[in-house]
Amino acid sequence: xxxxxxxxxxxxxxxxxxxxxxxxxxxxxxxxxxxxxxxxxxxxxxxxxxxxxxxxxxxxxxxxxxxxxxxxxxxxxxxxxxxxxxxxxxxxxxxxxxxxxxxxxxxxxxxxxxxxxxxxxxxxxxxxxxxxxxxxxxxxxxxxxxxxxxxxxxxxxxxxxxxxxxxxxxxxxxxxxxxxxxxxxxxxxxxxxxxxxxxxxxxxxxxxxxxxxxxxxxxxxxxxxxxxxxxxxxxxxxxxxxxxxxxxxxxxxxxxxxxxxxxxxxxxxxxxxxxxxxxxxxxxxxxxxxxxxxxxxxxxxxxxxxxxxxxxxxxxxxxxxxxxxxxxxxxxxxxxxxxxxxxxxxxxxxxxxxxxxxxxxxxxxxxxxxxxxxxxxxxxxxxxxxxxxxxxxxxxxxxxxxxxxxxxxxxxxxxxxxxxxxxxxxxxxxxxxxxxxxxxxxxxxxxxxxxxxxxxxxxxxxxxxxxxxxxxxxxxxxxxxxxxxxxxxxxxxxxxxxxxxxxxxxxxxxxxxxxxxxxxxxxxxxxxxxxxxxxxxxxxxxxxxxxxxxxxxxxxxxxxxxxxxxxxxxxxxxxxxxxxxxxxxxxxxxxxxxxxxxxxxxxxxxxxxxxxxxxxxxxxxxxxxxxxxxxxxxxxx
Amino acid sequence: xxxxxxxxxxxxxxxxxxxxxxxxxxxxxxxxxxxxxxxxxxxxxxxxxxxxxxxxxxxxxxxxxxxxxxxxxxxxxxxxxxxxxxxxxxxxxxxxxxxxxxxxxxxxxxxxxxxxxxxxxxxxxxxxxxxxxxxxxxxxxxxxxxxxxxxxxxxxxxxxxxxxxxxxxxxxxxxxxxxxxxxxxxxxxxxxxxxxxxxxxxxxxxxxxxxxxxxxxxxxxxxxxxxxxxxxxxxxxxxxxxxxxxxxxxxxxxxxxxxxxxxxxxxxxxxxxxxxxxxxxxxxxxxxxxxxxxxxxxxxxxxxxxxxxxxxxxxxxxxxxxxxxxxxxxxxxxxxxxxxxxxxxxxxxxxxx
Numbered sequence: 008x009x010x011x012x013x014x015x016x017x018x019x020x021x022x023x024x025x026x027x028x029x030x031x032x033x034x035x036x037x038x039x040x041x042x043x044x045x046x047x048x049x050x051x052x053x054x055x056x057x058x059x060x061x062x063x064x065x066x067x068x069x070x071x072x073x074x075x076x077x078x079x080x081x082x083x084x085x086x087x088x089x090x091x092x093x094x095x096x097x098x099x100x101x102x103x104x105x106x107x108x109x110x111x112x113x114x115x116x117x118x119x120x121x122x123x124x125x126x127x128x129x130x131x132x133x134x135x136x137x138x139x140x141x142x143x144x145x146x147x148x149x150x151x152x153x154x155x156x157x158x159x160x161x162x163x164x165x166x167x168x169x170x171x172x173x174x175x176x177x178x179x180x181x182x183x184x185x186x187x188x189x190x191x192x193x194x195x196x197x198x199x200x201x202x203x204x205x206x207x208x209x210x211x212x213x214x215x216x217x218x219x220x221x222x223x224x225x226x227x228x229x230x231x232x233x234x235x236x237x238x239x240x241x242x243x244x245x246x247x248x249x250x251x252x253x254x255x256x257x258x259x260x261x262x263x264x265x266x267x268x269x270x271x272x273x274x275x276x277x278x279x280x281x282x283x284x285x286x287x288x289x290x291x292x293x294x295x296x297x298x299x300x301x302x303x304x305x306x307x308x309x310x311x312x313x314x315x316x317x318x319x320x321x322x323x324x325x326x327x328x329x330x331x332x333x334x335x336x337x338x339x340x341x342x343x344x345x346x347x348x349x350x351x352x353x354x355x356x357x358x359x360x361x362x363x364x365x366x367x368x369x370x371x372x373x374x375x376x377x378x379x380x381x382x383x384x385x386x387x388x389x390x391x392x393x394x395x396x397x398x399x400x401x402x403x404x405x406x407x408x409x410x411x412x413x414x415x416x417x418x419x420x421x422x423x424x425x426x427x428x429x430x431x432x433x434x435x436x437x438x439x440x441x442x443x444x445x446x447x448x449x450x451x452x453x454x455x456x457x458x459x460x461x462x463x464x465x466x467x468x469x470x471x472x473x474x475x476x477x478x479x480x481x482x483x484x485x486x487x488x489x490x491x492x493x494x495x496x497x498x499x500x501x502x503x504x505x506x507x508x509x510x511x512x513x514x515x516x517x518x519x520x521x522x523x524x525x526x527x528x529x530x531x532x533x534x535x536x537x538x539x540x541x542x543x544x545x546x547x548x549x550x551x552x553x554x555x556x557x558x559x560x561x562x563x564x565x566x567x568x569x570x571x572x573x574x575x576x577x578x579x580x581x582x583x584x585x586x587x588x589x590x591x592x593x594x595x596x597x598x599x600x601x602x603x604x605x606x607x608x609x610x611x612x613x614x615x616x617x618x619x620x621x622x623x624x625x626x627x628x629x630x631x632x633x634x635x636x637x638x639x640x641x642x643x644x
Numbered sequence: 645x646x647x648x649x650x651x652x653x654x655x656x657x658x659x660x661x662x663x664x665x666x667x668x669x670x671x672x673x674x675x676x677x678x679x680x681x682x683x684x685x686x687x688x689x690x691x692x693x694x695x696x697x698x699x700x701x702x703x704x705x706x707x708x709x710x711x712x713x714x715x716x717x718x719x720x721x722x723x724x725x726x727x728x729x730x731x732x733x734x735x736x737x738x739x740x741x742x743x744x745x746x747x748x749x750x751x752x753x754x755x756x757x758x759x760x761x762x763x764x765x766x767x768x769x770x771x772x773x774x775x776x777x778x779x780x781x782x783x784x785x786x787x788x789x790x791x792x793x794x795x796x797x798x799x800x801x802x803x804x805x806x807x808x809x810x811x812x813x814x815x816x817x818x819x820x821x822x823x824x825x826x827x828x829x830x831x832x833x834x835x836x837x838x839x840x841x842x843x844x845x846x847x848x849x850x851x852x853x854x855x856x857x858x859x860x861x862x863x864x865x866x867x868x869x870x871x872x873x874x875x876x877x878x879x880x881x882x883x884x885x886x887x888x889x890x891x892x893x894x895x896x897x898x899x900x901x902x903x904x905x906x907x908x909x910x911x912x913x914x915x916x917x918x919x920x921x922x923x924x925x926x927x928x929x930x931x932x933x934x935x936x937x938x939x940x941x942x943x944x945x946x947x948x949x950x951x952x953x954x955x956x957x958x959x960x961x962x963x964x965x966x967x968x969x970x971x972x973x974x975x976x977x978x979x980x981x982x983x984x985x986x987x988x989x990x991x992x993x994x995x996x997x
Contacts, residue, residue: 318878322832322855332808332832333855333876358809364741485806486784490742513739519715567743569957572923572935573858573875574810575743576910577958579719580679580967580974584743608743608810620955627972631677634694634715634738 044113047079050121051114051135064147069125072141073133076112076121077101084110090260091197099150103194106142106157107201152194160198165243172199174251176269176282183266190255200256202244207253209237246303247281254280274344275310275337287344288313290354290382291324291612299383313337320613327384329358330610331574342594343614347603349560349591351611353380356387361488363607364516367587368528369394370611371562371643374591375536385461388489389430389438395528396428396437399514402531409510412442414450424509429489431461440480446506447478447498459496469500516564516587519634529562529641540641546600546619552642553593559644561590565625570606570617585629590622667951667968667975674701676974681720681729684963688755690720690729698731700757709757710750715739719747722963724864724914726754727774728792732766743810744782751777751792762790771817771863778815787815787825801825801839801846807832814861816868818892824849824868826859834858836870836894849894854879862913862920863889867942869913869920870897874906882907884920886942900942903928908935912961918942921966921977923956924949937968937977950977 050073072080081089088109092100104110111117120141125131136144146154159168172195177183190196212230219227241249258265268280277283285306292309293301301309312319320337335343353373357366369391372378380390396408413424427442428435436442440459448457459478467481468474474497481495490512496503518527533540543549543561552559566583567575575584592603594616601616609615626640633639672679674691680698681690688702690709696716698709710718710733717737721730732747746764765779765788778789785805791797805811805828815825823839829851836850836859850859852872856879860871868887874880881904885897901920908923915921924938926949934954940947953970959977960967966977 321876321878329807329809331810336876336878361744362740362742488744488783491783511736511740513736515739516741519738564741571810572908572910572957573873575812577960577969579721579960580681580962580969581677582719582960583717585737585741586743587741607741618955621957624955624957624971628969631972632717632737 046075047113050075051119064144065127067124067126067144068129070141070144070148071098071123072101072105073121073123079112080105080110080117083113087257087260088197088200091191099153100194100197102142102145102150103153103156103197106153107197108204109197109200156194156198160202162239162243165202165240169244169248172248174248174255176251177266178269180266180270183269184262187255187259187262187265191259196255196259199252200259202240203249203252203256205233206237206240206244206249208233209235209240212237245281250280271314272341272345273314273338274341275313279307279310283344284350286350286352287612290351291320294326294328294354295319295323297326313341324612325610328354328356328382328387328610330356330613331571331606331608334610334613335615339616340613343592343603343616346594347592347614348558349589349603349605349614350374350377352378353390353611354382354387355391355611356382356384357608357610359388359488360391361490362512363587364514364528365391365395365512366607367516367562367589368398368532370589370605370607371532371560372398372535374560374589375538375558375643385431386433389428389432392428392430392489393432393435393437395512396426398528398531398535399526402526402534408512410512411509412439412446413507413509414446414505417450429492443480443496443506444478447496447503450503450505451498457498459498464495469497475500517633517637517639521635533643536643538643540643542638543640543642544638545623549590549602549619549642550593550600552644556642556644559642561640561642563588563590563622563626563640564629565622565639566628567606567608567625569621569625569628570604571608581632583629583632585632588622667977668979670967670974670976677972680718681722681962682965683755684726684965690718690731692716692718696735698733700755702755707757709752709759721768721770722754723770723774724916724964725770725774726963728752728770728777729754729756730768730770730777731759732768746781746783749777749779763788767812769815771815772820775820776817778817780812782809782812787813789817789823799841803827804829805832806830814859816861816863818863818868818889822892824861824892826861828855831855836861857881858909860909860911862911864914864918866890867913868892869911871909871911871922873909877906880904880906882909882925884911884922884940900945901940901947908957910959912959912966915961915966915978916964917978921950921959921961923959939977951975 088104091104105117108116118138120136120138122134122136122141123131124134158164175186177186212233216227216230216234219230254265254268268276274283274287278285278288288306288309289301292306295309296305298305317337320335320340321333324334350373355366355369357363360366372394382390399408408426410429411424411426413422416423425442425446426437427439428437429439431440432438440461444457444459447459457478459480462479462481464481464483467479476499478498481497482492486493496506515523515527517529518524524530529540541552543552549561552561564585564587567586568577568582568584570586570588587607589605590602591605594601594603601618602622604615604617605611626638630636630638670676678691678693679689680692683689688700690698690700692698694714696712696714698718700707700709710731712733713735715738717734719732722728729752731750731752733750734745734747747766748761749763749765749768750759750761752759762777763779765781768777768779770777775793776789776791778787780787785803787801789799801823803813808828811828813826815823817823821841825837825839827835827837829835832855834852834857835848837846838849839846856876857872857874860873862869866889868889869884870887871884873882883902884900886900887897903925905925905927907925910923912921920940920942922938922940923935924947926934926936929949935956936953937950937956937959938947939950951968956968956970958969960969968975968977
């Protein structure tokens, strides 16, 4: 194997070797490696006797790596990096691999180098040099470009260098082959792979270090140093570049593996490589792994699972975020995502909100504002309600958010009411738990602040110490949505029965009369976003809309019986369950056109590919029932 | 026969030029989007007004049945027994967009205006020759049954489903004591369950292989039909099985239809011609994914495609008129049967064409 990479200048020559340098042909590879190890140790021992520090380059007339040392490097290094040397006569390539720690001896990474040099008396000698001493000396004699390139990848210059490097992602197979060939010849590649290896070594060290005994101080110190080095580099190399380099360096000699990552159409791989935004996978991944925060490694795990098990997505990914069920398969989701443009940095829960207009409004506004929410099972409903409440409150539409908690003030004998948004939220004083806390502090005249907590009735037990004090808002999860949720409120175990929930969220999504047109949600959305809507009457208009926008989306209302015929059956004339929806993409596959559809009762991270005819049918049937016979399908961009 | 001033029903043979199966479009003097029910003999109809009222129109007479808020939406149904009308009223149809919102449910005698409220829920249905009514509360996941013969008799069935908040159970009554209904288990796998009123116990009769198929139930005379339809491509299969209603045993059914494609279902089995109507996936017939209304003769097992629209989502049995809503219009699937009725409006229909 190593024979192919022997440079003319590194061939065996006149130095007397006390060791056998050419193993016999009948030994197995393991034996060869074993022999090499022994020989290398002997050589190191010999060289150690002549350990050298050369401070003046006049001390040596010529210097090179000892041929046996090179042989050891070639035998013990990874083949993928040795491929850089293939068909190359340029020894500077070898030095650049060495410079970037991409090659190693049987003792691992190289700190000391065995060299052959000709001293000032013209005598050829073998000696041991430190790695840095060798490189310093070598660059004075040869490969000055390597030194200059190396500087570009040093910490002070790295950010700038990385900004200027163009990491091309292929879209066709031919392009991919060309890109990989170019990288194999590019003198920067060993330096880029050096970065990748340093980061990768740091990551590996992170996993090993905790398991290492404290007695192994030297080993621990090496690992800690690797972690520190990697952590210094990571902020300077963005995620996309890191994943690109990982794919490039790990597959530099494997065109198929390198290209598969980019030519794969599946969205999951594209998210894992950083080509597509992580929110497309993050929320589903959080959900299936049951984690609050997920790492890049988790994302990769999920991507692999979703790619290899298309059925998995049918039943996983929306736990605690109720919506229609079952979901869609991973391949169909991937097709949708490859053509969709809705920004979804949150995970709402239509089943807990129970008002599809509010859900759709939240989705529309969050898309254009690129809003991000934590969306736990406890906050996912209040996030949507709050978006809708704020939209109406800011538009001075006092009727738009009529939900109030009222009580009779015993001091003034007057009824007092406070607006609230259902559920618990840390982001607003309108949050239901905070509003109740404020009222109870007032009515129960406690000197201390009251903090009411929402408690599931299955968990609430007044006999337990934890529930004997404080304020608890108890709800039955099997009979609770944010709009319909009977509750019992207990303060110090006393049932608070004087609070009255008043109001109902009634609004026009699209105008149903000319008099109330201004306050229809569709118009409030346009005003708030300072955008205009365009009526979409047919498929041609829809195609034209998407051809001319990269951020625009379409929203509308149609009958659920036509949009979800497997769930809702129509049994009488003009029966219709109006449901708002968003269309955020179009999929052209040969002569077949489908649309990326997000119904307001569906999981936000489960777009569905449906035919235009279904949308048209749903909107047309709803139009017949609309008071103004409005065609309820509009594009916003 | 004296014709109703308001119920002028005629048919226009308006169909797509390329259509191989032509269905006549329903057109009435009263705007079809206001119509909620037309009786089999055409003698009365229910229609609504934008003001929020539901009106009953009979020969030269119009009476208000219900008064609701402006924009109220009504759903009016009956059964082949023609004893009662069920009316669902949604007072915030355009202003409260919630699929699960509870409607006011009223009942009146067939074709009469005197109503009484029987509860709040969705998907009200009549059972056992109109001796029972049931409706569903999607928040509590409870099916309520109310006796119409003996006032005061009622019972409830609580579903197990917690995974799909939009699930609406199918249910039929085999007799006064026994109810068949569908439910989803903790993994959202569909099951067919028999509830015994005497014991208050439920027995699981059928359980789907996975969560990607649904059951439908339909009764007609002495027959019970159970449809099983795949709803995702990983579970491609559809079947309709016929049972005796009196001696129902889950193991003693006979499959009268099956397909390797996922039909949409929406079985109608209570048409007076005793045929089964459903929405079929016609990929097996024309090679591409499309959905058409189809009829199935339970005796010969012959299936006939009735429409040519490609994307049929609903079929309705309105007092034995089989209607196909599509693109805001209504098409009649059994015009020949309507012609057999003594509805001389159909003569006018010919003229209209």
